Amino acid sequence: MTPPAVADSSTNSPVAASQVWSSLADRVLAGLPITEAEALAVLACPDNELLSLLDAAYRVRRKHFGNRVQLYFLMNAKSGLCPEDCSYCSQSKISKAEIPKYNLLDRERLLEGARIAAEQGACTYCIVISARGPNEREISAVEAIVPEIKRQHDLKICACLGLLSDEQAQRLSNAGVDRVNHNVNTGGTYYSKICTTHTHEDRVATLRSVRDAGMEMCSGGIVGMGEQPADLVEMAFLLRDLGVHSIPVNFLNAIDGTPLAGRSDLDPRYCLKVLAMFRLANPDREIRIAGGREIHLRSLQPLGLYAANSLFVGDYLTTKGQAPQADYDMLTDLGFEVVMTGEAAGN
Structure with a gap:
């Protein structure tokens, strides 16, 4: 009641x-x-x-973050070669979207991405691959590059490599990965409507492996895939109960060539209510306004930062983001402070 x-x-x-x-x-x-x-x-x-x-x-x-905002930078380190059938994703096996397709980037490209991340004021560099999970070559490459990135740029590292075993998670932790992103994407009740090649519980199991290996968990979802409000609440409470540290809230970018192409269920005011709900449900956790903010929040983007406390800066995996200078100007106009490299985002 x-x-x-x-x-x-x-x-x-x-x-x-x-x-x-x-x-x-x-x-x-x-x-x-x-x-x-x-x-x-x-x-x-x-x-x-x-x-x-x-x-x-x-x-x-x-109370928990003051007026501080942490910036993240995404590197799509392996693109368009995923065997999963996630209906929202341009990189899935069922997508017909015209996107770049390539295997894992070499050391020089990954280091160049880290340099750009540092130049753009990001504290965290996110290395992302399209895969069900990493193969031996991929996880070994991440193990090798992480210490080098940290030495050169003092960035926190978030790895998004798909489903992980306990042993793989521990290897990433030993290499110096700070956190792993693995989005649950929606509530467990709705999950089978957007993916059939793995389960919601598979994703939760990866988060538990990450937690048990001593890394921070980064996990959120996508709003606007046809879910009900109760599905979003289920997701927010699951993330709270798991103790997830960082929660990216994406708003569906209905990419041409994907099964969800053309879907447009959102308005900016509802998106703000979603961000407020995630903040109130997870009061001391990092809430990040992620993909689709430019499309769905539009002119109300600044208001989102009264609930959220972090942003992706630059482009996303296969779609363009807002120009970094526009984000810097927005933060300056709000009177908010960018968290500098090496600082903690919390109190």
Whole structure:
């Protein structure tokens, strides 16, 4: 049943609406987790209460991260050769999207990507391959390059290599990988609608292997694939329960040639409500506005950072992102501070 405080949010009084969301923030700041009903109420927030909701999310964000923003840089280290059938992905075996296809980049290209990441102010360099999981050559290459990148650029390393065994995760940890990204993508109930070649539990098992190897877990999802609000809440609570450190929230870029091409279920206000829900459900975790923000948040992108505290800078895997200077200008206009290399993103 929806708690009384949240049920009252349907009032037409702006003051009462502000008090409802402020009260919810008070409870989160006091260490009380939000309930499923409260999370659903956040996603159903009336548009005329959106600024009050964002104020509540910002209070929680400010406690744990102040006005600091961490930037990430993606390197698509192996493109378009994935045997999985994820319906959102331009690199899957069922995609007809016209994208570059190549095997693992060589040492020089990976180092060049790290140099660009450092120049663009990123603290974390994300090495991503399209695969079910890494083969021996690929994992050995990552093991070899990570110490070199750290020596030259003092970047944190996030590896996104697909499904991992316990032994592979431990090897990455031993090599100095700081965190591993493996998105759960949506709630477990909906997962079979977007992929059939592996299960939601396969993805969760990889996260457990990462955690057991002593690395940070990075895992989030994609909004706008036809899921229900309850699926997003299920995902947010799973990430909370797993103890995921960093949560990228993507908004579907419906790429031509993929099964989800042409889908457009989102508006900017709903996207902001999603970010607020993830912040309130995971108050002290890094929430990153990831792929699709330029398409779906559009002119409201700055408001997203009142809930989220990190961004990808530059391009994504197979799609273009906003020009880095536009992101820097946005952060300056907000009065926010970019976390510099070597600094921690939290308190």
